[in-house]
Amino acid sequence: KVRSVVAGGEPFSLTAGVREMIPVTSCKEGKMGIDQGKYVRYTPEQVEALERLYHDCPKPSSLRRQQLIRECPILSNIDPKQIKVWFQNRRCREKQRKEAAQLQAVNRKLTAMNKLLMEENDRLQKQVSQLVYENGYFLFFKDFFIVDANRLCCACCRVISIAEETLSEFLSKATGTAVEWVQMPGMKVWTSLFDFLFCLLP
DNA sequence: CGCGGGCCTTAGACTATAGA
DNA sequence: TCTATAGTCTAAGGCCCGCG
Structure with a gap:
């Protein structure tokens, strides 16, 4: 006890x-x-009274506190210095609670984004496996078939287009804004069948 | 220089939970 | 069911800084 x-x-x-x-x-x-x-x-009644006063005025001046004590008999037995400390601690608690709430909100957003990234990573890994498989297929058959240049180039561009669309969709989900593709200097783009075939060479 | 506020810390009171 | 322990809440001490 x-x-x-x-x-x-x-x-x-x-x-x-x-x-x-x-x-x-x-x-x-x-x-x-x-x-x-x-x-x-402090008693629940005293805390309730203090909370009411805090709600009206979170930061009362020394004069105002003295006035509050006079007006609220239930607080009249508490030392003015204790009232001052109570308001200080109360403000501190509110600040900590707000910060904690903000951190929780950020944490929720990051968790959601992490989930999206994990899913996208999984999907891209499967796509890479498929492309590696297709690459091996082309390497094996490239010496035996004559492929229509236009059709192959269109297929290549289609793969790039799908990849861009997928990435744009993901980024817009993750950032909440639309994404536009901009050709940056130095970026490698397959412009011709020859580029494509060249990249297939070991 | 004293006072008050902000911030950090301390430690008692209280609660939740695991384990015997 | 009881007990030990970890975690949370909170009043108050201490230090620093700005202000009149």
């Missing part, structure tokens, strides 16, 4: 959440508000 005391109110001891009144003299001095093993904890 741990002795506890309510600031300015009825002292009590706490045991498994059950309050039991015990005679305690004072709790003014000492680290962490502890005097002879006592720990100050």
